[in-house]
Amino acid sequence: xxxxxxxxxxxxxxxxxxxxxxxxxxxxxxxxxxxxxxxxxxxxxxxxxxxxxxxxxxxxxxxxxxxxxxxxxxxxxxxxxxxxxxxxxxxxxxxxxxxxxxxxxxxxxxxxxxxxxxxxxxxxxxxxxxxxxxxxxxxxxxxxxxxxxxxxxxxxxxxxxxxxxxxxxxxxxxxxxxxxxxxxxxxxxxxxxxxxxxxxxxxxxxxxxxxxxxxxxxxxxxxxxxxxxxxxxxxxxxxxxxxxxxxxxxxxxxxxxxxxxxxxxxxxxxxxxxxxxxxxxxxxxxxxxxxxxxxxxxxxxxxxxxxxxxxxxxxxxxxxxxxxxxxxxxxxxxxxxxxxxxxxxxxxxxxxxxxxxxxxxxxxxxxxxxxxxxxxxxxxxxxxxxxxxxxxxxxxxxxxxxxxxxxxxxxxxxxxxxxxxxxxxxxxxxxxxxxxxxxxxxxxxxxxxxxxxxxxxxxxxxxxxxxxxxxxxxxxxxxxxxxxxxxxxxxxxxxxxxxxxxxxxxxxxxxxxxxxxxxxxxxxxxxxxxxxxxxxxxxxxxxxxxxxxxxxxxxxxxxxxxxxxxxxxxxxxxxxxxxxxxxxxxxxxxxxxxxxxxxxxxxxxxxxxxxxxxxxxxxxxxxxxxxxxxxxxxxxxxxxxxxxxxxxxxxxxxxxxxxxxxxxxxxxxxxxxxxxxxxxxxxxxxxxxxxxxxxxxxxxxxxxxxxxxxxxxxxxxxxxxxxxxxxxxxxxxxxxxxxxxxxxxxxxxxxxxxxxxxxxxxxxxxxxxxxxxxxxxxxxxxxxxxxxxxxxxxxxxxxxxxxxxxx
Amino acid sequence: xxxxxxxxxxxxxxxxxxxxxxxxxxxxxxxxxxxxxxxxxxxxxxxxxxxxxxxxxxxxxxxxxxxxxxxxxxxxxxxxxxxxxxxxxxxxxxxx
Numbered sequence: 001x002x003x004x005x006x007x008x009x010x011x012x013x014x015x016x017x018x019x020x021x022x023x024x025x026x027x028x029x030x031x032x033x034x035x036x037x038x039x040x041x042x043x044x045x046x047x048x049x050x051x052x053x054x055x056x057x058x059x060x061x062x063x064x065x066x067x068x069x070x071x072x073x074x075x076x077x078x079x080x081x082x083x084x085x086x087x088x089x090x091x092x093x094x095x096x097x098x099x100x101x102x103x104x105x106x107x108x109x110x111x112x113x114x115x116x117x118x119x120x121x122x123x124x125x126x127x128x129x130x131x132x133x134x135x136x137x138x139x140x141x142x143x144x145x146x147x148x149x150x151x152x153x154x155x156x157x158x159x160x161x162x163x164x165x166x167x168x169x170x171x172x173x174x175x176x177x178x179x180x181x182x183x184x185x186x187x188x189x190x191x192x193x194x195x196x197x198x199x200x201x202x203x204x205x206x207x208x209x210x211x212x213x214x215x216x217x218x219x220x221x222x223x224x225x226x227x228x229x230x231x232x233x234x235x236x237x238x239x240x241x242x243x244x245x246x247x248x249x250x251x252x253x254x255x256x257x258x259x260x261x262x263x264x265x266x267x268x269x270x271x272x273x274x275x276x277x278x279x280x281x282x283x284x285x286x287x288x289x290x291x292x293x294x295x296x297x298x299x300x301x302x303x304x305x306x307x308x309x310x311x312x313x314x315x316x317x318x319x320x321x322x323x324x325x326x327x328x329x330x331x332x333x334x335x336x337x338x339x340x341x342x343x344x345x346x347x348x349x350x351x352x353x354x355x356x357x358x359x360x361x362x363x364x365x366x367x368x369x370x371x372x373x374x375x376x377x378x379x380x381x382x383x384x385x386x387x388x389x390x391x392x393x394x395x396x397x398x399x400x401x402x403x404x405x406x407x408x409x410x411x412x413x414x415x416x417x418x419x420x421x422x423x424x425x426x427x428x429x430x431x432x433x434x435x436x437x438x439x440x441x442x443x444x445x446x447x448x449x450x451x452x453x454x455x456x457x458x459x460x461x462x463x464x465x466x467x468x469x470x471x472x473x474x475x476x477x478x479x480x481x482x483x484x485x486x487x488x489x490x491x492x493x494x495x496x497x498x499x500x501x502x503x504x505x506x507x508x509x510x511x512x513x514x515x516x517x518x519x520x521x522x523x524x525x526x527x528x529x530x531x532x533x534x535x536x537x538x539x540x541x542x543x544x545x546x547x548x549x550x551x552x553x554x555x556x557x558x559x560x561x562x563x564x565x566x567x568x569x570x571x572x573x574x575x576x577x578x579x580x581x582x583x584x585x586x587x588x589x590x591x592x593x594x595x596x597x598x599x600x601x602x603x604x605x606x607x608x609x610x611x612x613x614x615x616x617x618x619x620x621x622x623x624x625x626x627x628x629x630x631x632x633x634x635x636x637x638x639x640x641x642x643x644x645x646x647x648x649x650x651x652x653x654x655x656x657x658x659x660x661x662x663x664x665x666x667x668x669x670x671x672x673x674x675x676x677x678x679x680x681x682x683x684x685x686x687x688x689x690x691x692x693x694x695x696x697x698x699x700x701x702x703x704x705x706x707x708x709x710x711x712x713x714x715x716x717x718x719x720x721x722x723x724x725x726x727x728x729x730x731x732x733x734x735x736x737x738x739x740x741x742x743x744x745x746x747x748x749x750x751x752x753x754x755x756x757x758x759x760x761x762x763x764x765x766x767x768x769x770x771x772x773x774x775x776x777x778x779x780x781x782x783x784x785x786x787x788x789x790x791x792x793x794x795x796x797x798x799x800x801x802x803x804x805x806x807x
Numbered sequence: 808x809x810x811x812x813x814x815x816x817x818x819x820x821x822x823x824x825x826x827x828x829x830x831x832x833x834x835x836x837x838x839x840x841x842x843x844x845x846x847x848x849x850x851x852x853x854x855x856x857x858x859x860x861x862x863x864x865x866x867x868x869x870x871x872x873x874x875x876x877x878x879x880x881x882x883x884x885x886x887x888x889x890x891x892x893x894x895x896x897x898x899x900x901x902x903x
Contacts, residue, residue, distance in 0.1 A: 056823075058832075092829055237895065247888045254883065283894070287887035294883050322854035327886055358853045 002035060002043040003028075008050050012057070025059055036067055045071055045082040052082075052089055065090055065097050072104045077116065080108070084119045093129040102132050109139045117143065118154050125158035133162040137169055144176045149185040156180055156191035160198045170203055181213050181220075186235055186245055189220060193248045200255055207256065214256050214263050218270045221249045225274055238284040250274070250291040257299030264299045271296055275308055280315070286324055290316075290331070297335045310335070310342045317349045322358055329353060329364035336371040343372055351384050363396075370403050378411040382421055389428050398432040401425055405437045415448045419455055423472070427462055430469020431520065438471050442478055446590060453486035455479060460487055460502065463510060470519040474530055477514060480507060481534030482589055485541035504542035511535060512552065525561035532556060532564065536571040540587045550575050591753075591762050698783055698798040702727035704761075705736070705783070709803060716770045717779065717803075723751075724761030731756040731787040736765055739782045745770045756787070779803040809889070810862055811838075813875040819843050822872070846873055856886050865889045869897050 003011075008028060015021040032047045040047075044067060051064040068090060071083025091098055101123075108120035121143070124136060140162060143155035159173050173195065180192030196213075199206060224232075224241040235242035253271075257264045275292050279285040289312055296309035313335075316328035329350070336343055350372065353365035366388070373381045385404050392400055404425055412418035422441050426433055445455050459476040467473055480487070488504050515531055518524040535549050553575070556568035574583065698705040704724040711717055725731050732755050740746045751765040771779055783798040811830075814823040821839050830838065842859055846866045849857075857864045862877040865886050874893045878884050 094829070237891075243891060244888070247885060251883065251885075283887060284891050287885060287891050290887050291885050294885070298883070322852065323856065323887065323890065326854045326856055360854055360856060360858070 002031070002040075002046060003050075005046060005049045005053065009053060021057075025054055025057065029054065029059070029061075033063055036063070045079045048082050048086045052086055055090060061090060065095070069097070069100055069104070072101060072108075077113070080116060080119060084123045087123055088126045091127060093127045098127065098129055099131065102135055105132070106136060106139060109136070109143065114148055114150055117151050121151070121154040121158045125154070125161045128158075128161055128165065130165050133165045134169070137162050137166065137172065141172055141176065144173075145179065149183070149188050152180070152183070153185070153187045153191045156188065156195045160195050163195070163198050163202055170199055170206070173199065174206065174209070177210070178213065181216050186242055190245050190248055193217075193245075193252050197248075197252060197255065207260075211256055211260065211263055214253070214266050217249050217252060218266060221246060221253075221270050221274070225270075225277055238282045239279065240284050240288065243284050243288055246274070246288055247291045250288070250295050254295040254298050257295065257301075259300070261300050264301060267295075267299065268302065268305060271301075272305060272308065275312060283323075286316070290327055293331060297331070307342065314346050314349075317346060317353075322361060325353065325356075326358075326361050326364060329361065329368055333364065333368045333371065336368060340374070344377070347372060347377070351381075354384065354388050359393075366396075366400065366403070370407060373407045373411060375411045375413065378407065378413065379417075382408065386421075386424060386428060389425070394432075397429050398434070401429045401432045402434060402437065405433070405440070409440070415444070416451055416454070419445060419448070419451060420458075423455075423458055423462065426472040426475060427466075427469055430471040430473070433471035438475050441475055445479060446482070452483045453489075456483040456487050457502075460507070460510070463514075467514060467517060468519050470523070470527070473514055473519050473527060477511070477527070477530045477534045480511070481537035484534075484538050488542055504538075504545045505548075507538065507542065508545050508548050508552070511538075515552065515555070525559070525564050528556060528559070528561075528564050529567055532567045532571055536574060537587050539575065540584050546575070695800075695803070697721065697781075697800040698785065698796070700796060700798075701789075701794070703731065703756075703785070703787070703796070705785070705798075706761075707800065716768055719767045719769065721765045721767065722761050723756055723763045723765070725756035725758055727789070728758045729790055730758055731789050733793075734763065734787040735785070737784045738767060739784075740769060741780050743772050744779060745772070808879045810877045810879060812877075813839060813842070813873075815839075815843050815846075815873045815875060817847070817871040817873070819847060842875065842877075843873075846875060855890060865893065867893045867897070869901070 011024055012021055015024055028050065032051060035043060035047050048064055048067055048071060051061050051067075055061040064086065068083050068086035071079045072087065074080060074083070087101065105120045105124055108116050111117055111120075121140070124132065124140070128136075140155050140158050143151055144159060146152055146155065159176075163170055163173060177192060177196055177199070180188055180195065183189050183192065196210065200210065224235075224246055232241045235245075237243055240246070250271075253263075253267050257267055271292060275289065275296070278288045278292070280289055293309045293312050296305050301309070313328045313331055316324045317332075319325060319328075332343065332346070332350070350365055350368050353361055354369060356362055356365070369381065369385065382404065385400065385407075389397065389400050389404070405422065408418055408421050408425075412421065419441075422437075422444075426438075426441075445451065456479045459472070459479050462472060463476045484504075484507055487502050488507060511531055511534065515528060518527040520527075532553060535552055539546060539549055550572065553568045553572050556564050557572060559565045559568065573579075574586070579586075694706050694708045696704065697707045702725060704726060706722045706724065708720040708722065709717055710720070721736065723734065723736065734751065734754050734756055736751060738746065738748060746767060746769050749766045749768075751763055753763040756763050769779060780803075781800040783796075783800060785796040785798070787794055808827075810828055811824070811826045813821060813825075815821050821843070824835065824839065826835065838860075842857075842864060845857055845859060846864070855866055857866065858880075859877070861880050863880050863884065863886065864875060864877050866873055866875040867890060868874075874897055876889055876893055878886075878889055
């Protein structure tokens with residue numbers, strides 16, 4: 001006895017437990033299966049309907065598939081309807097059974113009843129497979145021209161699927177599109193727009209052909225927007241006529257307007273009209289405005305229209321509704337490249353969004369903030385970002401750290417500020433700073449000799465405060481190793497002009513603390529490795545602590561971690577007396593890695609009021625002395641800031657937020673030398689510059705100078721000169737000078753070192769030339785080189801003319 | 808493009824699910840489970856848009872029923888329009 005669908009639902013609902021429900025369903029399935037086997041015509045549609053319900057509950061129902069087919073073949077409408085419903089729900093396009101339906105669908109498409117046609121079209125449009133679509137494409141095409149709008153609409157939607165599934169069939173539908181777009185019925189119009197969008201997606205080359213429809217689309221849109229539209233009441237939602245169609249047309253206009261100035265011209269008026277007339281009080285209006293803004297931003301709009309768009313976004317930002325703010329932030333993220341100035345106006349609002357309670361909004365605000373950072377506002381933006389770092393969730397922190405580091409790298413006005421900020425980031429989020437950034441930081445420090453002592457002092461005192469931040473500890477330990485001598489030399493001067501006294505013993509104690517309590521327990525061996533490296537370097541820098549260092553190193557020589565054990569054993573060996581004479585050379589400062597050297601370092605070192613660089617450092621560079629003469633370098637405004645700029649002394653290092661506040665709000669962004677090609681090292685060489693093969697410029701008496709010329713995108717030539725010392729003794733006080741003919745302008749950067757160690761070619765010097773004859777007359781250079789070798793001064797002259805043509 | 812529509816009650820049971828691209832039953836179940844947990848745990852004041860895997864999800868609550876719609880990511884998808892669509896769907900299927 002077959003029960004009705006309703007009874008079934010009721011009985012399932014009445015079940016109290018899952019087991020009971022399963023029992024009911026199982027019993028019903030058994031009954032249905034028997035009924036199918038007996039080929040019971042009368043209740044078949046009811047059985048299939050019940051099967052559908054059971055399928056929705058999640059039980060397996062594949063035995064009903066063939067029954068659906070039988071129902072579809074029936075001539076009664078209720079049965080057909082259930083049959084098609086079952087077809088679309090129980091089957092999907094990958095089932096082979098589907099092919100059997102093709103003929104039925106074909107017959108139904110030519111049926112007189114429009115609803116039957118509709119059923120067939122829907123079925124094909126929902127789960128038609130490739131073969132079915134191909135077979136029935138012709139029928140669908142014909143139905144698109146039917147006089148009945150109901151059928152036209154469904155046929156157009158079905159055509160969408162056909163176009164997507166079957167290759168190379170679009171041409172057939174192209175001719176029909178025009179009629180659809182001229183239709184008065186909104187349903188057909190909407191379907192036509194969707195079909196057009198699908199066609200363009202499949203084959204973008206049709207864009208030109210379809211552009212002629214833009215005027216009719218504009219007309220349709222205008223009809224809807226202007227009041228007095230006759231059918232307005234029929235399509236009205238919340239006071240706006242057919243918002244769905246408007247949104248669809250706007251999106252279509254966007255596709256047409258992209259990269260096409262003519263199409264854009266036709267659209268400008270209507271876009272402006274929609275943008276100004278639509279009310280933004282309810283979500284409906286806002287949706288239309290949003291679509292409009294997206295379109296304006298994508299097409300080749302004139303600036304007035306763009307400003308209108310951004311103003312709308314600004315209004316969205318100030319709205320109280322979270323959804324709208326989210327949407328505004330997401331769009332701003334995309335348009336930020338387009339118009340920087342206008343964006344800056346909204347900067348404060350965006351920064352406020354960083355502090356919003358809603359995490360989605362915070363995420364978006366972060367993205368936009370990052371895109372907004374540039375040289376002018378780097379300082380205040382970094383302050384905000386650091387504030388945010390304090391309160392961010394852990395999964396956020398990593399991304400935030402890396403973004404801050406990247407921004408700082410690109411835009412920091414001077415070295416000192418860069419190092420300061422990176423140290424702050426490490427103090428706040430040390431466990432999330434990635435390895436690469438720590439390395440970069442070390443490299444930056446190594447490349448700025450003037451700030452060595454400043455950096456090491458700051459790191460020392462920060463580490464004394466707390467050893468919990470891994471990045472800080474790693475970097476600090478490395479710096480202590482490299483530059484520990486600055487720290488204990490007693491010559492360092494604090495910001496209050498008091499000399500800072502740090503004894504070697506203190507340094508050792510600090511390292512001992514690090515060993516005892518490494519910041520991250522699991523990765524302690526990595527920290528210990530760094531500590532051992534630092535210890536061995538300190539042997540030369542703080543000779544008084546020899547024994548203590550040896551004792552510390554001994555701790556690790558039985559370590560279970562192989563790398564650590566190896567290091568400590570080797571270093572202990574190095575402490576032996578046979579190595580006394582060589583130790584100084586082995587443990588000398590690390591040479592600055594080449595990546596830094598390659599670019600032109602036009603970055604100013606920055607205020608160095610704490611920084612005292614005695615001119616008799618082992619690497620005195622006469623070429624750089626003008627950088628140290630700060631009064632000449634800085635212009636007036638910055639001089640006044642010099643006293644204000646002193647961060648609170650690292651010794652009181654404690655309240656980091658004070659550091660952040662001291663980042664003076666009163667600082668006008670100082671006009672600084674633009675950081676140029678240097679940074680491209682990290683982002684990859686710009687494609688426009690060309691490298692030329694290296695050429696030997698000069699070779700004599702064991703000194704070889706190799707030039708690596710590179711043509712930049714702006715026409716200048718950057719030459720990297722590498723000095724190789726092939727002798728077995730070092731060359732000191734190395735000075736390299738070059739002269740060029742009158743039609744070339746030359747600027748030379750200071751060399752990376754004054755000492756050429758034996759058998760190395762590490763020292764380089766960068767020169768930049770601009771040839772005013774644009775390559776007509778070749779580039780020529782006269783060289784003068786002076787150095788001291790074996791105690792005897794040597795002067796050499798040379799000439800270089802073999803530059804590649806065009807340089 | 809709309810990828811799926813779900814209607815879920817407050818207890819987390821899926822009342823209606825319509826998928827517009829093929830996902831196996833296991834994938835569907837995981838998707839529904841995680842997504843429902845995410846949407847139901849959000850407060851009133853938070854915005855209706857969530858990012859989940861490679862979809863953008865728009866949801867709205869009507870009485871004890873949540874309408875959840877998943878759309879394609881990284882398109883010029885108008886989330887506000889989808890929100891409007893949900894509202895229309897809900898008003899024409901129920902008594903709102």
